Amino acid sequence: MVTTPRTRVRNKRGEGAQLRDEIVDAAMALLEDGSPQNVTLRGIARRAGISAPSIYPHFPDLDSILLAVAQRAFGVLEQELGAPNETDPVERLRAICVAYLTFAERRPHQYRVMFGAVWDAGQALERAPAMADELAVLGMGAFEVFRRTLADCVAAGRSTSTDPFGDATALWVGLHGFAQLQVATPLFPWPPGLRDSIIDRMALLR
Amino acid sequence: MVTTPRTRVRNKRGEGAQLRDEIVDAAMALLEDGSPQNVTLRGIARRAGISAPSIYPHFPDLDSILLAVAQRAFGVLEQELGAPNETDPVERLRAICVAYLTFAERRPHQYRVMFGAVWDAGQALERAPAMADELAVLGMGAFEVFRRTLADCVAAGRSTSTDPFGDATALWVGLHGFAQLQVATPLFPWPPGLRDSIIDRMALLR
DNA sequence: GCGCGTAAGTTAACGCCTGTAAGTTCACAG
DNA sequence: CTGTGAACTTACAGGCGTTAACTTACGCGC
Numbered sequence: 001m002v003t004t005p006r007t008r009v010r011n012k013r014g015e016g017a018q019l020r021d022e023i024v025d026a027a028m029a030l031l032e033d034g035s036p037q038n039v040t041l042r043g044i045a046r047r048a049g050i051s052a053p054s055i056y057p058h059f060p061d062l063d064s065i066l067l068a069v070a071q072r073a074f075g076v077l078e079q080e081l082g083a084p085n086e087t088d089p090v091e092r093l094r095a096i097c098v099a100y101l102t103f104a105e106r107r108p109h110q111y112r113v114m115f116g117a118v119w120d121a122g123q124a125l126e127r128a129p130a131m132a133d134e135l136a137v138l139g140m141g142a143f144e145v146f147r148r149t150l151a152d153c154v155a156a157g158r159s160t161s162t163d164p165f166g167d168a169t170a171l172w173v174g175l176h177g178f179a180q181l182q183v184a185t186p187l188f189p190w191p192p193g194l195r196d197s198i199i200d201r202m203a204l205l206r
Numbered sequence: 207m208v209t210t211p212r213t214r215v216r217n218k219r220g221e222g223a224q225l226r227d228e229i230v231d232a233a234m235a236l237l238e239d240g241s242p243q244n245v246t247l248r249g250i251a252r253r254a255g256i257s258a259p260s261i262y263p264h265f266p267d268l269d270s271i272l273l274a275v276a277q278r279a280f281g282v283l284e285q286e287l288g289a290p291n292e293t294d295p296v297e298r299l300r301a302i303c304v305a306y307l308t309f310a311e312r313r314p315h316q317y318r319v320m321f322g323a324v325w326d327a328g329q330a331l332e333r334a335p336a337m338a339d340e341l342a343v344l345g346m347g348a349f350e351v352f353r354r355t356l357a358d359c360v361a362a363g364r365s366t367s368t369d370p371f372g373d374a375t376a377l378w379v380g381l382h383g384f385a386q387l388q389v390a391t392p393l394f395p396w397p398p399g400l401r402d403s404i405i406d407r408m409a410l411l412r
Numbered sequence: 413g414c415g416c417g418t419a420a421g422t423t424a425a426c427g428c429c430t431g432t433a434a435g436t437t438c439a440c441a442g
Numbered sequence: 443c444t445g446t447g448a449a450c451t452t453a454c455a456g457g458c459g460t461t462a463a464c465t466t467a468c469g470c471g472c
Contacts (some may be wrong), residue, residue, distance in 0.1 A: 013419060013468045041459060053460075054421060062459075115390045116322070136393040166397040170404055174376075177383025184321045187342035191372040198376055201407040225449085247430060259432080260450055268430075 008049045020058040020068075022048050027069050031109040039109070041065070066113050067131055073110045074138040077103050081145040089152035090159075090205055096149055097175055097199050104179035114139075115176065146172055150203055161204045171202035226264040226274075228254050233275045237315040245315070247271070272319050273337055279316045280344040283309050287351040295358035296365075296411055302355055303381055303405050310385035317385065320345075352378055356409055367410045377408035 011018050026047035030039045041062045045052040059065045080103055084095035104111040114135070147168040153159040161167040178198060182190065199205070232253035236245050247268045251258040265271045286309055290301035310317040320341070353374040359365040367373040384404055388396065405411070 008421090010420060010467075019420085040457085042457075051422060052458090053423090053462090056460075057420080115387070132391060133393050136391045139391060139394070163397070166400060166403070169394075169397055169400060170380075170407070173383040173387055173400070173404065174380050174408075175383070176387055177379040177381070180386060181321070181379055181382055185338060185342045185345060187339050188345070188375075191369070191375055194372060194375060194379070197372070198379065198408075201376070201410075202380075202404075204407075246428090248428080257451060258430080259452090262431075263449080 017058075019048075019050070019054070023050075023055055023058060023065060024068050024072060027065050028072065028110065031069065031113065032107060036109050036112075063131070067134060069110065070114045070135060071138055073107070073114050074135075074142060077114075078141045078145065081142055089149060089156050093146075093149045093153055093203060093205075094196075094199060096145060097171070097195075100175050101179050101195065104176075105182070108183050111179065115180075143168065143172060153203065153205065158206065159204050160206055167202060167204060171199065174198040174202045223264075225254075225256070225260070229256075229261055229264060229271060230274050230278060233271050234278065234316065237275065237319065238313060242315050242318075269337070273340060275316065276320045276341060277344055279313070279320050280341075280348060283320075284348045284351065287348055295355060295362050299352075299355045299359055299409060299411075300402075300405060302351060303377070303401075306381050307385050307401065310382075311388070314389050321382065321386075349374065349378060359409065359411065364412065365410050366412055373408060373410055377405065380404040380408045 023044060027039065027044045030043060030047055041055060042052045044065065045055055055065070059068070077100075080099050081096050084092050084099060086092040086095055147164055150159060150161060150168045150171065151164040154161050154164055159167075175198065178195060181188070229250060233245065233250045236249060236253055247261060248258045250271065251261055261271070265274070283306070286305050287302050290298050290305060292298040292301055353370055356365060356367060356374045356377065357370040360367050360370055365373075381404065384401065387394070
C-alpha cells in the first residue's frame with residue numbers, strides 16, 4: 001500500500017505509471033473499509049488524491065479498475081491459500097478451506113468483485129465474456145491449490161475421490177455457496193458444523 | 207403482468223395502489239430481459255409509463271422496489287419448487303433441485319437481487335439488516351420445500367441423513383454455489399455430472 | 413544556463429442518475 | 443357545479459461516468 005500525501009506531488013517524467021498502482025491501491029482500500037457505494041470512479045480518485053479524469057490515461061473505465069483489483073485480490077487469495085503447511089494432507093486441506101472462507105468473510109466486497117463482476121457488467125455488457133475469461137484464468141491458480149491438496153489426500157489414502165479435479169470443483173462450489181450465502185442471509189439459522197460437513201462430503205474424506 | 211398503455215390513464219380515486227404493482231411489474235420485466243444497468247429508478251418509471259417521482263408515493267427508494275421484486279421472485283421460486291409431483295421422494299428431490307437451478311439460470315438478475323441485495327445495500331447501509339431479515343423470512347418458504355422433501359427421503363429410507371434441516375441447508379448451499387459460480391465463471395471447465403454429485407452428497411442419498 | 417516539447421496532471425462541461433419540492437389535473441363528495 | 447385531495451407532473455439540487463481543452467513543470471538538446 002502506498003501512502004497518499006494530502007497534497008500530491010506530481011510523478012516525475014516517465015514515472016506516470018506509478019499512478020496506476022496507486023489507483024488500484026485506492027480501490028482496494030475503498031473496498032476493504034466499507035460502504036460499497038463509495039466505490040465509484042470519482043471516489044477512487046478522491047481516495048488516491050487525484051482528479052477523476054486523471055484515471056483515464058491508466059484505465060479505460062471503472063470496470064477495468066475493478067478487473068485489476070480482482071487480479072490483485074486473486075493473487076492475495078492464492079497466497080493465503082498456499083500458506084497452510086500442515087504435513088497431514090487432510091489437515092492442510094481443512095486449513096485451506098478455512099483460509100478461503102476467512103478471505104471471503106473478511107474482504108466481502110473484494111470477494112464480490114472477484115466473483116460477481118460478470119453480473120454487474122457495468123456499461124460494457126459485450127465485454128463481459130472477456131472479463132469472464134480473465135477471471136477464469138485468474139481463479140485457476142487458487143483452484144489448483146485445492147486440486148493439488150485433494151490429490152495429496154487421495155495419495156495418502158485419506159479420500160475416496162477418484163476424480164480430484166471434479167471433487168475439488170465440488171468442494172470449491174460448496175465453499176463459495178457457504179461464503180456467499182452467509183453474507184447474503186446472515187439471519188438464517190445456520191447449523192453449527194455445516195462448514196466441516198461440506199468439506200467432508202465434497203472432498204470425500206474418510 | 208399488467209400491460210402498460212402508451213398513454214397512461216390515471217387511476218381512479220382510491221385505486222392509486224394499483225400503480226405499486228405496475229412498478230414492480232416493470233422492474234421485474236426489466237430484470238428479466240436484460241441489461242442490469244437499465245434497472246434504475248428512472249428506467250423502471252419509463253417502462254411503467256410514468257415519471258420518476260411518481261414512484262416515491264409508493265416506494266421510499268430504489269432498494270425498496272428491489273426488495274418488493276425479491277419478495278415476488280421468492281414467491282415464484284417457491285411455486286416452481288413446489289411444482290414437481292413425482293411420487294418417489296428422491297426423484298422429487300432431484301426435480302426440485304433442477305427447478306432451483308433452472309430458476310437461477312433463466313432469471314439470473316432476479317436471482318441476484320434475491321441473494322445479493324445485502325451486498326449492494328444501495329444508499330442505506332444501516333437498513334441492510336432489515337433487508338436481510340426480510341429476505342431470510344422470504345427464503346424460508348422455498349427452503350422448507352427442500353427440508354420437507356429431504357425428510358420424505360429419510361422416511362422412505364432413501365437418505366442416511368440424521369439431520370434433515372442441516373443437510374437441506376448443505377444442499378441449498380451447494381446448489382446456490384453451483385448456480386452462482388456457473389454464471390460468474392462460465393469459462394471454467396465444469397465437469398459433467400457435477401450437479402448430481404452435489405445433490406447426492408449433500409442430501410446423503412444412497 | 414535556457415528554451416521548449418511533451419508527460420502528467422488539471423478544470424470545465426455534458427448527459428444521465430437518485431431523490432425533493434412545488435405545482436397541476438381531474439374524479440368525486442356535497 | 444364547485445371545492446378538495448389523491449394522482450401525477452415539471453423543475454431542480456447534487457453526484458456519477460466520461461470527454462475535451464487547458465495548465466504545469468521535468469529534463470533533453472543546445
